Structure formats: C-alpha cells, structure tokens
Amino acid sequence: MTDSARSHIFAKLRQVSRGAPTTTLERELQAMGRAPGAALPCPDLCAAFLTNVLRNQGSVDCTGNRSETVKVVGQYLYEHYHSHRLVAGNDPRLAAMPWRDAGVLPRFGSVEPGEPVALSFARLAVAETGSIITWTGKANPAANNLLAEHHIVLVDSADLVANTEQAWDRINQDMDKSGRPRGINFIAGPSSTADIEGQLVYGAHGPHSWHVILMGDVPETALQEARSIAGL
Amino acid sequence: MKQTSETFLENASEALKDAGKAQRRDLLALFTPMVRDAAINNFENFQTLRQHVKKVRQHSLDNLDHYLAQFEQEAVRNGNRVHFARDGDELNSIVLDICQQHSARRIAKGKSMVTEETGLNDFLQRANLDVMETDLGEYIIQQAGETPSHIVGPALHKSAAEIRELFLDKHDLGPRELAETADLVAEARGVLREHFLKAEVGIIGANALIAENGYTMLVTNEGNGDLCANLPRVLIVCTTMDRVLPRAEDASAMLRLLVRSATGQPQTCYTSYYSGPRREQDTDGPLETHIVLLDNKRSDVLASDYHEMLQCIRCGACLNHCPIYASVGGHAYGWVYPGPMGSILTPLLTSLEQSAALPNACTSCGRCAEVCPADIPLPDLLRDLRHQEATENLSSTPWRRGMKMHAWLARHPRLYHALTAIGIPLLHRLGRKRGRFSRLPMADGWTSQRDFPAPQRKTFMQLYKARNKASRRRADDR
Amino acid sequence: MNKQHLDSTPPSKGFRVSLFVTCLADLFRPSVAFASIKLLEQAGCEVTVPLQQTCCGQPTYNTGDYESTIPLAQQVIELLESADYVVVPSGSCAGMICHHYPRLLEGEWRDRALQLAAKTFELTTFLSDIVHIELNGRNPVKLPTVTYHDSCAGLRELGIKGQPRKLLRELCDTQVKELQQTEVCCGFGGTFCTKMPEISGKMVGDKLNNALATEAKILTGGDLGCLLNIAGRATRQGEDIEVRHIAELLCGDLDGPAIGEGK
Structure with missing residues (x-):
C-alpha cells in the first residue's frame, strides 16, 4: 500500500514541480542569504546569553574554572534541595571534575524516575535565544533533560555562539566528524504550560527549574549586566 | 474526525449563548494579540524575516518532489522507515500496523493536528489500544471527550473550574482540593508520567522536516513531545509532506516567526530535532522509528489556485x-x-460543499493577513472560495440572484438613479420621524441585531443635480 | 496639470478632483458627499462629480461574484480615469479601486486599473497628505468629545490611521478619545452582517461598548457601512452617542440629525 501511495504522491508532485536541477536549487538557496536573527540585548556575548536565560525563567551563575564550578554546583544543590546528589551522563568532561572537593556525589548514567536533580554539560549555547544545546547519547541521555525535577546545565563559554545559524554551522561540523546524533535538543527554560486559562505554570512535564552555569572566560561584569538588563 | 461545518451558523448560535465561555474568548482575544505584538515589535526585522522565510518556503514547495525525495533518502539513511499515506485512512492503518507488529497496548501521543485530521485516536482505540494524549491541553479535551478549539491551545475554551471537576471525576486519587492551576498541572503531570514510563509506542507530529539531514523538528513548551520521542521503544512521527524545508537553518528561521506569532515567546522551551532510532553507543531512545507522511489532498492544493495556503506554519x-x-x-x-486558516483548509481538505458557510465567516477585515507570519493573503483566498461557491452554485440562490440584480442595476446608471430617486425619498419619508426602522421587509438579518438607519433625505444625485440646476439658473439670471 | 509638480509642492487653486460619492453616501447620507465637496473646495480643489456613477462593486465582489463585478469595475474605470485625482469618502470603496480592481482585472484593463489606483485617494488621506488642508483663518470647528472607529479596509489596505486624527486636531482642535480594540472589525463586513447576523451583532455590540466606555459624545469614522452598523446598534440599545461621518465633522456640519436619529 505504501509503495503505491508513494508513487502516486510523487507523480502528483512532479506534475507541478519545476523540475530544476540540484545545482540550480542550491544556487537559488544561496542567493536568498541568511535570515535575520533577533538583536542581542547587549554587545557582550556572555552577558547577552545570560540575559536571555534569565528572561527564559532560568537562573544563572558564572565560574572561572572547574574547581569553582563544582563549588557552585555543590552550593546550589545544598541551598535549594538540601542534597549532595545528582545524576549526570557519562560525559568525560563531567567525569574529570573534582566533585569530591565540593562534597557533590554524582551518579553517572540515566536519570531514573524519582531522582530529583540532573546535570548536563551543554555542547553549545546560543545567545540569541538563551538556549543550551545537548545531543542524545551516553554523555547526555535524553531522560536527563526531561525526567528530573531540576536541571543544571554547564556551558563552556567557548561553546557559546551568537545565533542559531552559527549553532547549526557548529552542529554540522560535528556531524561531519562524528555522525548524526539521534536527537539534538535546544532547551530554553524550565518546562512550562499555559494550557489552562492561559496561565503560565512551570514543571508541566519536564523540570520545574533550570539553572545554567556559564564557565570559563566570562567577563566579570557579565552576570551583573545580565541581571540589570533582565530587570532582576 | 466527524465534521459539523455544515451547521456553522447553528454551532455559532449555540456558542454565543454561553456567556461564560464568550467572556473567556473575549479575554483571550484581547490578551493574545498583545503578547504577539510585543514579541514582534521586539524583533526588529520582522518584515525581512517574514519575506525571507516566505521565499524559502515557496522554493521548497515549488520543488517539493526534490526536497521530499531528499528528506526521504536522508531519513532512511538515518535508520527510519518512511511511509507515505494518500489519505487519513492510510495513515491510520499504517500506524495501527506498526503498533500491532510490536504488540503495543499503550501509546503516548504528542500534540498533532494531523492526527486530529485523520481521527487517529478513535481508530486506535477501536482496536483496543490505550492512547493517551500528553500535551496538557490535548489531554484535557481527550478526557472531556471534546475536540480542540484552538490549534495551539486546544483546551483554552475550558475554565480551570471545569478542568478541576473533570480531573476529580476522571482521576481516581481520593479527596483533594486542586484549588490552584498549578495543582491541576501537577496532577496531570503525575498521571501522564506513569503512562509515559509504560508506553510502548510514542507518536508525535513535526513542525518541520529537514531535507539536508533527514531530521524532524518538534517544538513544545511542556516537553511532552520529547518524552514521547525518547521513552517508548517505538517512535512514530506523523506529519504532512508540505513541512519539508531544505536546511536546518531554514527551520530555525521559520521558528523565529512561528513561536513569536503563536505564543509571543522568542522561542519555546524545547526545540528538538530527531533523526532516527537509538545509536549503538546510546543508552536510551527508541529502537525503531517510523515517519508517516500524509498527503490528504495537499498535492491537489499545491496544484490549485490556493497553493499559498501550504505556506501556513x-x-x-x-x-x-x-x-x-x-x-x-x-x-x-x-x-x-x-478561524481564517481553518475556513480555507477545511473546504480544501474536506469539501467545499460540506463547509460552504466557512468562507463566508469573514468580514474581509484583513487583520489575519496583517499578522500572518507566512504572509498568506487569507481574506483573498476566502473570497476566492466564495467565488468558487458562486460558480458551483453552492451559495443560496436568492442571494446570488439579488447580487446579480444589484450589479445589473449598477451597470445602468440612468435606471439606477431613476429607481433610487423614487425609493430613497420614500424610505426617508417613512422613517423620517424616528430616523430609523426597527424592522424592514427583506432586511431581517440586519434588523435582528440593530436598527436600520433611514436615508437622510433624497439621494445625493437628486440633490446635487437640483443644486447645479439652481446655480445655473442664477448664473443665467445675472 | 502636472501631477509630479503637485506631489512635491502644495497644490494651487484649480486642482481638479473627481469625487466618487459611493453608493451608501448617495442613498443614505448625502451630507457626507456635500461635506466632502466643501472640504475639497476649502483646500483649493476644483471638484467635479461624474453623474454616471453608481457603485464600485464591493457587494458583488465580496460575495464572490467576480463575473458581475468585472463590468462594474470597468465602468468605474472608464468614468474616472480622465480625472487628475479621484477622491472617495470611504476607505473600503477606495480600497476596492486601489487594491481589488487590479486583482480582479487582467491585461489592458489591469493596467488601466493600476493607473486609476495611482491617483485614487480616500478623503482624509487626500486632505491630510496630498493637499495639506489648513484652517486658513477660519475658526476651528467646535466639537464635543469624539471617538474614532478605524474601518478595516481603510486601516489595513490604505494605511489610514493618523490622517483623520490629524485633521480632527488641526481643523477641529479635537483630540480623539481612543476606544479599546480600535483596530478590530465592527462586524459590518458588507453582506456579512446580514448573512451571519448573530456573529455580526456580537461584534457590533462589542464595538459599541468600547465606544461608550470612552464617554465620547460622537463616534466618527471614514466608512458609512461601519457607521450605519454602529449607529443602528446604538439606537437599538438606546445609547446616548451620536454617529457621524468624519467629513461632516471636519466641515462643521453638525446641524442635521446624526445617523439613525430622527428630526
């Protein structure tokens, strides 16, 4: 049935198609240029990203190095959840962190139902949208983005790009090298719904809260600037 | 899905009687344009983006055979099985076959207007499958046995109080308050989470199909679609072939328009691209993935004068x-x-005969076309459908004759002016005292809702000619 | 007269305008057409009214009877195309000529439609943007509080928004009291209001309520269709608000009864 449906549909499509050769199509697409993106809230990429994360109802922190990062994660965990535990994917970058220094007890693997806090190391982050990007795999099982109540995401400032076009350039480079991941997830905020009377509620299906830690080469003023632009 | 477009006027009349629901609609009509406007105004290059995406979409549709074949090839390379369905029945059968091959009993379903179009839920339920909608709005209306009232917010017609009653009735969870909206959301989350964890098959839709790499794009705020796509061992993506775009960056560009226009957000919480089944190294994800591409008359629309409608996002x-x-x-x-898009799509995807009232549910006010991110001339297409109704004798005969008579008279100015010079002064004299009529023969439609203002005096043409004659006479006298 | 010259400099006297009265003004409210003539003359135009005019064809066009509309459109084009400028005291009729004739017609007729469209203007746009009407020593018209209904075709097909407000400010010293959701349709929609009366009734009811909430004494606008609709609803509900066409207000013609009011 499917085969005949396929040929039937393609026969109909060919009737109205221009039948232009691939090279012409590629040339035409090229000629259209790139779409305009949203203007960044400020010139500094880090501050712009942090601003948009805040606007997306995320919370933010900045750290300079790995030991600072584990300390901040540990503090955040204890302050908000009175816990030392979290679940993280088998990401070598996460495995190499000095968790014990900050009293954090990570379990590496997939989040199981009932485990409250998940940690991901983003592949990329986009300033334009305030989103972080992960892809599915051992390093970050999809469940870790979705099943925990709270999602903490580390972003290396070197992986921060200005807009989604640049993000796709980087993703495409990576796919050329390592193949296509099963899933590419752009996340921009805690899970939310407005399906009941248009009233916004967080934690619809996924995490209630979303905490982003930008680490590495981040201007000292970035966090403050972001908070002030976001009106916090 | 069972169609009741034929009784649009009766349906509308019923709807208008429910004051509570009408008030909620008024609020939404005030609020949703405000958030959309704010988002669009914040994005400085809306018109440029709109025209860019329109060009790309037009290019994709003009070469749909090419891009669809490319998508299919890449999707197969990614490990998907790609199916084609000419109509809703074919899609439903394909999906059921897959479920039965896996002896699946429980299905977790993400929001998909395409499967509403094909009536997939009913079809699967008739085969004894436990299908659960997981988008909160869809879940609510599924529990209530209703259909979506909006393509983005399917349950916005229901009050929180109604939803509370519904949940108390449907969820066997003992006595509880459910006083806040957040409580309702939390309860649905709990119920649905269990279903997610047990479901064998996930079904989702797609906001775009990317030809260059065979990924499907899915946009949600709740993350329910992603749970459907990642937890069950089989994933079925049901969508239509007009969603194809050449490149991933084209999908991103389109998203900038889509989300701002839909909810006023700059982007949704979750934008996900899925390529196929779990990879060798992966620890989770479906073992088998299918993509079902539905035509259901879209290829006819593409070849018709209404092809711009396929630009709809x-x-x-x-x-x-x-x-x-x-x-x-x-x-x-x-x-x-x-709404406007539905008043065009419904006749095109079902039949104009069944939905003849819909293209008339339009004042040509143009507000839809003004905000349409795909720049579709919706009022023009609606008018063209009315033209088709006139040509195919689907509009009422007295109306058509009346209009023809008006046009004929207007093409005979002398007769037109002579007749109006009799009728209008008469009407004026009859209505002079009150200045209006509460009832007039053949004008029930008008006078059922408002008075009919009486003509001010004679016709302008009578008065103007008289005035000119008088001034000529004065000139002659001098 | 050379139009390019006129575009760049204020018009001088003897500037020739053909008035397209519109069928609703002709039949229901001649004062709108007389006020339009007066305003145009005040602005220094020489106004002629082609006597063979009837209707622009909107009713048949909007019901989808294109075949009956085409000869009507051609008749209007033949009647008006020799004018320097065509002025129409209605956004929807002007929109019909400017936007829909070219869409409806083909070939040579389409070219002629486009040429006519280029010199056709809705009244307030013409007064405000083309001839730059001024008081020229006359006293401003005294008006009670006014709210303005943006008619859809004028607003969205022709971009009429600031012009009527500016004219009310400059000629009548009046600041419009804006009504909520001013850009939402009043439910007239030509034949729509009689085809779908209940829905139309809900829409005009909302429009009237928004107008009443401004506490303005007069509701005005540039399209008689909308005004007849809103006035009819206002009198049906017994509301204390006058409905008058903007041309009447701008030239101070407030003596006669408002739309739907008796003597």
Missing part, C-alpha cells in the same frame, strides 16, 4: 486576531482547523 495567530473566531470559538467551525 500553524501558529494560530490568525485565530487569535480574528473577531469571528473570538466571537464563536473554534468548535463552531466544526472540524480540526478553525
């Missing part, structure tokens, strides 16, 4: 800005797609 902005949608709500339209 299903944002719902035209619904939110349509005063008729705001007045009567989505259910009155009697099928899956309401």
Whole structure:
C-alpha cells in the first residue's frame, strides 16, 4: 500500500514541480542569504546569553574554572534541595571534575524516575535565544533533560555562539566528524504550560527549574549586566 | 474526525449563548494579540524575516518532489522507515500496523493536528489500544471527550473550574482540593508520567522536516513531545509532506516567526530535532522509528489556485486576531482547523460543499493577513472560495440572484438613479420621524441585531443635480 | 496639470478632483458627499462629480461574484480615469479601486486599473497628505468629545490611521478619545452582517461598548457601512452617542440629525 501511495504522491508532485536541477536549487538557496536573527540585548556575548536565560525563567551563575564550578554546583544543590546528589551522563568532561572537593556525589548514567536533580554539560549555547544545546547519547541521555525535577546545565563559554545559524554551522561540523546524533535538543527554560486559562505554570512535564552555569572566560561584569538588563 | 461545518451558523448560535465561555474568548482575544505584538515589535526585522522565510518556503514547495525525495533518502539513511499515506485512512492503518507488529497496548501521543485530521485516536482505540494524549491541553479535551478549539491551545475554551471537576471525576486519587492551576498541572503531570514510563509506542507530529539531514523538528513548551520521542521503544512521527524545508537553518528561521506569532515567546522551551532510532553507543531512545507522511489532498492544493495556503506554519495567530473566531470559538467551525486558516483548509481538505458557510465567516477585515507570519493573503483566498461557491452554485440562490440584480442595476446608471430617486425619498419619508426602522421587509438579518438607519433625505444625485440646476439658473439670471 | 509638480509642492487653486460619492453616501447620507465637496473646495480643489456613477462593486465582489463585478469595475474605470485625482469618502470603496480592481482585472484593463489606483485617494488621506488642508483663518470647528472607529479596509489596505486624527486636531482642535480594540472589525463586513447576523451583532455590540466606555459624545469614522452598523446598534440599545461621518465633522456640519436619529 505504501509503495503505491508513494508513487502516486510523487507523480502528483512532479506534475507541478519545476523540475530544476540540484545545482540550480542550491544556487537559488544561496542567493536568498541568511535570515535575520533577533538583536542581542547587549554587545557582550556572555552577558547577552545570560540575559536571555534569565528572561527564559532560568537562573544563572558564572565560574572561572572547574574547581569553582563544582563549588557552585555543590552550593546550589545544598541551598535549594538540601542534597549532595545528582545524576549526570557519562560525559568525560563531567567525569574529570573534582566533585569530591565540593562534597557533590554524582551518579553517572540515566536519570531514573524519582531522582530529583540532573546535570548536563551543554555542547553549545546560543545567545540569541538563551538556549543550551545537548545531543542524545551516553554523555547526555535524553531522560536527563526531561525526567528530573531540576536541571543544571554547564556551558563552556567557548561553546557559546551568537545565533542559531552559527549553532547549526557548529552542529554540522560535528556531524561531519562524528555522525548524526539521534536527537539534538535546544532547551530554553524550565518546562512550562499555559494550557489552562492561559496561565503560565512551570514543571508541566519536564523540570520545574533550570539553572545554567556559564564557565570559563566570562567577563566579570557579565552576570551583573545580565541581571540589570533582565530587570532582576 | 466527524465534521459539523455544515451547521456553522447553528454551532455559532449555540456558542454565543454561553456567556461564560464568550467572556473567556473575549479575554483571550484581547490578551493574545498583545503578547504577539510585543514579541514582534521586539524583533526588529520582522518584515525581512517574514519575506525571507516566505521565499524559502515557496522554493521548497515549488520543488517539493526534490526536497521530499531528499528528506526521504536522508531519513532512511538515518535508520527510519518512511511511509507515505494518500489519505487519513492510510495513515491510520499504517500506524495501527506498526503498533500491532510490536504488540503495543499503550501509546503516548504528542500534540498533532494531523492526527486530529485523520481521527487517529478513535481508530486506535477501536482496536483496543490505550492512547493517551500528553500535551496538557490535548489531554484535557481527550478526557472531556471534546475536540480542540484552538490549534495551539486546544483546551483554552475550558475554565480551570471545569478542568478541576473533570480531573476529580476522571482521576481516581481520593479527596483533594486542586484549588490552584498549578495543582491541576501537577496532577496531570503525575498521571501522564506513569503512562509515559509504560508506553510502548510514542507518536508525535513535526513542525518541520529537514531535507539536508533527514531530521524532524518538534517544538513544545511542556516537553511532552520529547518524552514521547525518547521513552517508548517505538517512535512514530506523523506529519504532512508540505513541512519539508531544505536546511536546518531554514527551520530555525521559520521558528523565529512561528513561536513569536503563536505564543509571543522568542522561542519555546524545547526545540528538538530527531533523526532516527537509538545509536549503538546510546543508552536510551527508541529502537525503531517510523515517519508517516500524509498527503490528504495537499498535492491537489499545491496544484490549485490556493497553493499559498501550504505556506501556513500553524501558529494560530490568525485565530487569535480574528473577531469571528473570538466571537464563536473554534468548535463552531466544526472540524480540526478553525478561524481564517481553518475556513480555507477545511473546504480544501474536506469539501467545499460540506463547509460552504466557512468562507463566508469573514468580514474581509484583513487583520489575519496583517499578522500572518507566512504572509498568506487569507481574506483573498476566502473570497476566492466564495467565488468558487458562486460558480458551483453552492451559495443560496436568492442571494446570488439579488447580487446579480444589484450589479445589473449598477451597470445602468440612468435606471439606477431613476429607481433610487423614487425609493430613497420614500424610505426617508417613512422613517423620517424616528430616523430609523426597527424592522424592514427583506432586511431581517440586519434588523435582528440593530436598527436600520433611514436615508437622510433624497439621494445625493437628486440633490446635487437640483443644486447645479439652481446655480445655473442664477448664473443665467445675472 | 502636472501631477509630479503637485506631489512635491502644495497644490494651487484649480486642482481638479473627481469625487466618487459611493453608493451608501448617495442613498443614505448625502451630507457626507456635500461635506466632502466643501472640504475639497476649502483646500483649493476644483471638484467635479461624474453623474454616471453608481457603485464600485464591493457587494458583488465580496460575495464572490467576480463575473458581475468585472463590468462594474470597468465602468468605474472608464468614468474616472480622465480625472487628475479621484477622491472617495470611504476607505473600503477606495480600497476596492486601489487594491481589488487590479486583482480582479487582467491585461489592458489591469493596467488601466493600476493607473486609476495611482491617483485614487480616500478623503482624509487626500486632505491630510496630498493637499495639506489648513484652517486658513477660519475658526476651528467646535466639537464635543469624539471617538474614532478605524474601518478595516481603510486601516489595513490604505494605511489610514493618523490622517483623520490629524485633521480632527488641526481643523477641529479635537483630540480623539481612543476606544479599546480600535483596530478590530465592527462586524459590518458588507453582506456579512446580514448573512451571519448573530456573529455580526456580537461584534457590533462589542464595538459599541468600547465606544461608550470612552464617554465620547460622537463616534466618527471614514466608512458609512461601519457607521450605519454602529449607529443602528446604538439606537437599538438606546445609547446616548451620536454617529457621524468624519467629513461632516471636519466641515462643521453638525446641524442635521446624526445617523439613525430622527428630526
């Protein structure tokens, strides 16, 4: 049935198609240029990203190095959840962190139902949208983005790009090298719904809260600037 | 899905009687344009982006055979099985076959207007499958046994109080308050989470199909679609072939329009691209993935004068800005797609005969076209459908004759002026005292809702000619 | 007269305008057409009214009877195309000529439609943007509080928004009291209001309520269709608000009864 449906549909499509050769199509697409993106809230990429994360109802922190990062994660965990535990994917970058220094007890693997806090190391982050990007795999099982109540995401400032076009350039480079991941997830905020009377509620299906830690080469003023632009 | 578009006027009349629901619609009609406007105004290059995406989409549709074949090839390379369905029945059978091959009993379903179009839920349920909608809005209306009233917010016609009653009735969870909206959301989350963890098959839709790499794109705020796509061991993506775009960056560009137009957000919480089944190294994800591509007359639309309608990105902005949608709500339209886009799609995807009232549910106010991110000339297409109704004798005969008579008279100015010079002064004299008529023969439609203002005096043409004659006489006298 | 010259400099006297009265003004409210003539003359135009005019064809066009509309459109084009400028005291009729004739017609007729469209203007746009009407020593018209209904075709097909407000400010010293959701349709929609009366009734009811909430004494606008609709609803509900066409207000013609009011 499917085969005949396929040929039937393609026969109909060919009737109205221009039948232009691939090279012409590629040339035409090229000629259209790139779409305009949203203007960044400020010139500094880090501050712009942090601003948009805040606007997306995320919370933010900045750290300079790995030991600072584990300390901040540990503090955040204890302050908000009175816990030392979290679940993280088998990401070598996460495995190499000095968790014990900050009293954090990570379990590496997939989040199981009932485990409250998940940690991901983003592949990329986009300033334009305030989103972080992960892809599915051992390093970050999809469940870790979705099943925990709270999602903490580390972003290396070197992986921060200005807009989604640049993000796709980087993703495409990576796919050329390592193949296509099963899933590419752009996340921009805690899970939310407005399906009941248009009233916004967080934690619809996924995490209630979303905490982003930008680490590495981040201007000292970035966090403050972001908070002030976001009106916090 | 059972269609009741034929009784649009009766449906509308019913809807208008429910004051509570009408008030909620009024609020949404005030609020949704405001958030959309704010988002668009914040994005400085809206018009440039709109025209860019329009060009790309037009290019994709003009070469759909090429890009669809490319998508299929890449999707197969990614490990998917790609199916084609000419109509809703074919899609439903394909999906059921897959479920039965896996002896699946429980299905977790993400929001998909396409499967509303094909009536997939009913079909699967008749085969004893436990299908659960997981988008909160869809879940609510599924529990209530209703259909979506809006393509983005399917349950916005229901009050929190109604939803509370519904949950107390449907969820066997003992006595509880459910006083806040957040409590309702939390309860649905708990119930649905269990279903997610047990479901063998996940079904989702797609906002775009990317030809260059075979990924499907899915946009949600809740993350329910992603749970459907990642937890069950089989994933079925049901969508239509007009969603194809050449490149991933084209999908991103389109998203900038879609989300702002739909909810006023700059982007949704979750934007996900899925390529196929779990990879060798992966610890989770479906073991088998299928993509079902539905035509259901879209290839006919592509070849017709209504082909611009395929540019629609299903944002719902035209619904939110349509005063008729705001007045009567989505259910009155009697099928899956309401509002301006629905009044065009319904006749095209079902039949004009079944939905002849819909293209007339338009004042040509143009607000929909103004906000449409795909720049579709919706009022023009609606008028063209009315033209088709006139040509195919689907509109009422007295109306058509009346209009023809008006046009004929207007083409005979002398007769027109002579007749109006008799009729109008007469009408003026009859209505002079009150200045209006509460009833007039053959004008029930008008006078049922408002008075009919009486003509001010004679016709302008009478008065003007008289005035000219008088001034000529004065000139002659001098 | 050379139009390019006129575009760049204020018009001088003897500037020739053909008035397209519109069928609703002709039949229901001649004062709109007389006020339009007066305003145009005040602005220094020489106004002629082609006597063979009837209707622009909107009713048949909007019901989808294109075949009956085409000869009507051609008749209007033949009647008006020799004018320097065509002025129409209605956004929807002007929109019909400017936007829909070219869409409806083909070939040579389409070219002629486009040429006519280029010199056709809705009244307030013409007064405000083309001839730059001024008081020229006359006293401003005294008006009670006014709210303005943006008619859809004028607003969205022709971009009429600031012009009527500016004219009310400059000629009548009046600041419009804006009504909520001013850009939402009043439910007239030509034949729509009689085809779908209940929905239309809901829409005009909302429009009237928004107008009443401004506490303005007069509701005005540039399209008689909308005004007849809103006035009819206002009198049906017994509301204390006058409905008058903007041309009447701008030239101070407030003596006669408002739309739907008796003597």
